Amino acid sequence: MKIRILLGLVMSSLLVTSCAESTSVSQSTPSTISQPPIGTNGQLIAIISDNVSSAGYAENSMVMTVQFDNGALYEYYGVPADLWTSFVAAQPHPWSQVGYPRLVKGGIPYKRIR
Secondary structure (H helix, E strand, C coil), X not given: CHHHHHHHHXXXXXXXHHHHHHHHHHCCCCCCCCCCCCECCCCCEECCXXXXXXXXXXXXXXXXXXXXXXXXXXXXXXXXXXXXXXHHHCCCCHHHHHHHHHHHCCCCCEEECC
């Protein structure tokens, strides 16, 4: 009789331990999946547009570079990543739909570098 009670306690203990381990695993925090960087790491890429030939964006410094068809090259500082993605998505009219209204009219600081 004592062996049955002891065996019952051991089995119950194993069951409780097993459930606790299962619960702790299911409640663990999922690992964070890193997102790919936004932009071109500052490298210029071709843009389909009637007045912009290429553009680039460096997410870490929030600098967007725009080269116009006339050769002028501008850097815009403090540009949010969503502005860059909107600019690229607005092709074939990125400047009139996003660049001018959000960079120029939005008061984003800039500098002509060429």
